[in-house]
Amino acid sequence: MNSYKNLMSPIRIGKHMVKNRIIAAPVTIHSASNGETYPNESAMNFFVQRARAGAGIVVCAGAKLLPVTDDGEHAAWDLYKHNSMNRIAELAERIHFYGAKASMELIGIFDGGYVASEGGLLMDMATKGREIPISEMMRYKEAYAHCAEMLMNLGFDGILLHFGHSIPIAQFLSPLTNKRTDQYGGSFENRVRYLVEILEAIREKVGNNMIIEIRMSVNEFKEGGIDLEEGIKIAEVFQKYADIVQASCGMITPELMCRTHPCDFLPPNPNVYLAEALKKSGRIKSYVTAIGAIGSLEDAEEIIASGKADFIAMSRALIADPDLIPKSLAGKAEDVVPCIKCMRCHDSAVYGHYFQCSVNPTIGLMHHLDSMIKTAGEKKKVAVVGGGPSGMYAALIASSRGHDVTIFEKTENLGGTLKFATKVDFKYSLAKFKNYLIAQVEKSDINVCLQCQATPELLKSEGYDHVIVSVGAEPLVPPIPGVEHCINAIKSYGIEDSLGSNVAVIGGGQVGCETALHLAKMGKKVTVIEMRSELAPDASITHRGDLMDEISKETNLKQITGARCTGIQKDYVSYEKDGESHRLSVDSIILAAGMKPMTELSDSFVGISDSYWATGDCVRARTVEMAVREGYFAGINI
Ligand SMILES: Cc1cc2nc3c(=O)[nH]c(=O)nc-3n(C[C@H](O)[C@H](O)[C@H](O)COP(=O)(O)O)c2cc1C
Ligand code: SF4
Missing domain, CATH: 3.50.50.60 (FAD/NAD(P)-binding domain)
Known part of the structure; x- marks a missing residue:
């Protein structure tokens, strides 16, 4: 028995026995919106991997409430089109393969720019929406019930109803965003009415066959919005229909992103107290999920063992290291790659075209990796010049492929540009990542030569087959007098x-x-x-x-x-x-x-070995994400 016995203990929810208390939280990845109206292989792989890693419930994200009309939509898997359903059913089955429960998020975003009442924010956090008329509300209510039933028929065990973060449907709940004057606005009873109607319609279709989890903002953290007491009151209403209430928080405004997706301006596990408050109130009979930057099974175990929550949900921690669960269960928690809470994953998925993670360079390529990675050939002698994040990453990957790797670092210690992070309170996760890299290097067979200034002559004379140059950048000094x-x-x-x-x-x-x-x-x-x-x-x-x-x-x-x-x-x-x-x-x-790349220095190593890669800031001064990514590419190709 491992040391996570509370976390890993099964729990019964109606007809379902869930094998542990870990929920893989919903993540919309770029590929969910590639134009397909069903999960493509990239999306499939992403969610199935979470089941394979051991999550008890895997929440998939991508289904749309109404038939898909525009292939550029945020969540665009079509639960009305026969051909889409095959793949959606396959997704559930592939999750079941690993003994996990398959759940699908139904996200309350309305077509046509509708929100609960005039002027509420749309998902882009900038555009104001218009009040949804009752006729449309009824159409969506039916759509919720249809989608839930369809998912049940397709083999899904549960749904996650996103009623939080002031997304359009959640705007009904909050006194701050619901300004309606009809039976769906004003009093508390009126504000919860529409969502209760939806829940009733869903339960009527799926009975207690499906696990219903409701994600809600137990506290919106905004003056005039839902506060903790109101949050508990709403959860109290929902519990009649919900098996699980997820204690999330915040609103879709730029300044509250750090609350909903906790960043390092907040202390570790900053939102767990919300789940705990639901539990402690004694008024919520549903199970409660804690969420928000929970980054280790150790923390998760403490949350469950101490009764602060019945489940924990993780999103980014499983992006940063999809093998967080198996590594921890195997007693290798120190090998888990820490998430640095930078939100590049989110921004790359929402505003960009390619899903990226600062510390997991392969997240967007997962489904292609097997065919892309070349088999490592005979053992090579590899020099890595520079012991910053890019150099360390390159060295680790090359070493894991069986090569004889030496890092040459001119200063007294490894870490490069990440060294500063240990001195800054709000960079504690980045510091953890730096320490993780150093610890991995120390555990590996990599030779580390500190206070060693590698020169092309030295590397040539020592007969290196491959040279990876990660010498970084230097400060740009503008021509200002003084x-x-x-x-x-x-x-x-x-x-x-x-x-x-x-x-x-x-x-x-x-x-x-x-x-x-x-x-x-x-x-x-x-x-x-x-x-x-x-x-x-x-x-x-x-x-x-x-x-x-x-x-x-x-x-x-x-x-x-x-x-x-x-x-x-x-x-x-x-x-x-x-x-x-x-x-x-x-x-x-x-x-x-600003910084400028040490191009001259990095170029000086060209031509002294079979191959040469320059990675990280010496190519162009950028973020840790590019440093890690290029380090990976350099290491994996040897
Ligand atoms: C890349 C990314 C995509 C996300 N997509 C969704 C989504 O489609 N639906 C949703 O309800 N939440 C989404 N979230 C929010 C997460 O489910 C979760 O609530 C949030 O990240 C906090 O959990 P964490 O700190 O464990 O990451 C997303 C988060 C990230 C980082
Ligand atoms: S490290 Fe950054 S990009 Fe990766 S999962 Fe964490 S927040 Fe997302």
Whole structure:
């Protein structure tokens, strides 16, 4: 018996025995919207993998409530089209193959830009919707019942009804978003009425054959919205129909993304207390699911063992490491790749064209990997120049393929640009990832040569077959008079005490903003001077929203945008804004003007071995995601 005995204990829900308490939370991946009206192989693989890894319930995402009319839709599996149904049934069967329960999310998004009442936000978080008329509401109610019944007939064991995050249907529930004046708006009873009608219609069709889980925002975390007490009251109404209530939270607004998909501005497991509150209220008889950045089976076990929840749901942790469950059960929790909560997965799926994860470079290719990866040939001698994330990743992959790998790192320790993360409170997951990589290198057969400056001559003389160059980038120094008085952002971590209490940060990209925020959180007065009209335009969309929200809370962090820095002295910065010159007196000045790749150095290694790969920031200074991805590509091709 492993040490997760509460978490792994089976639980009966009506006619279903669920084998453990782990729910793989719904994730819409890019391939669910490729134009097919059924799960294609990529989507199929993604959800089935979660069953294979050992989740008790796998919630799939992609079914649409009404017949599909536009192949670009968010959730576009058609439960009305015969040909689509074959594949949807196959999805359930493939999940059953591993003894897991198959569930499908029915997401309450209405066609035609409808929301509960005029002006409510649509899913893009910017466009305002229009009030759904009762005739359409009734059409959707029937659609819910039809889809639930159809899924049951196709072999699904359950449905997850997404009634949270202020998505269009959830807007009925909240006093903040429901401004209707008919029988579906106003009083508490009126606000829950439509969703209760839907639940009744569904139960009428599926009886107690299906596990119904309701995802709701137990707290919307917005003034005038659903608060915890109201959340419990709503759950109390739902429990008559729901087997499981999932205690999620937040609303679809940029500043609340970090609540719903907890980021590192919040402490670990920040939303578990919501599930606990439902349990402790003694008013909820349904099972309760805790969700929100639950990243380890250890935490999950504690949540279940202590009675804070009956189930835990995970989404990103299983993207970051699809083998989180088997690794942990095998006593190898230290080998689990930690999610860094960056939301690149979300942004790549929602705003991009290709599903990506910063720490799992193959997530979007999973279904093709077997045919893509070449068999490793004879053992090769591989040099990796640079012990940052890209170099370490490349080395780990090459070493796992049986090659003789040496990392040459010029500094005293591994970690590269991730080293700063250990010094920043709101980068604790990134620090964990850095430590994970280092620990993996230490456990492997990789030779690590610290304080070793590899040169082309050295590598050539030692007869390396392959050279992977991951030497990183160096700070860009703009030609501003007096720029030598600045401290580079990356070097400012760890010497904060010496910076004084009043600091200017020149450059308001993501790095500048995060540095400024870090210093402001330490109690310093910080001013960011940025040439562009807004801060951190280079950050990915969700992280930018989180960052801007956090910055807005720091009263001692001031931003000056649209300003050109004209001169720097030891204790002041001169800048121009709107045609006027200004001078800002400070104790120290930090430069965050970007990074430039060490192209010359990386190119110097060309031609000394059978193959050469440059990876990470020395190709172009970017995020950890690209560093890891390119490291993987370099390592896997040897
Ligand atoms: C890439 C991505 C796609 C998601 N897609 C959906 C979705 O289609 N439906 C949904 O209800 N939630 C979706 N979510 C939200 C997750 O189900 C979950 O509620 C959220 O990520 C918090 O859980 P976590 O901290 O374990 O990731 C998505 C999250 C991510 C990161
Ligand atoms: S992209 Fe970032 S948030 Fe998403 S799973 Fe990967 S590490 Fe976690």
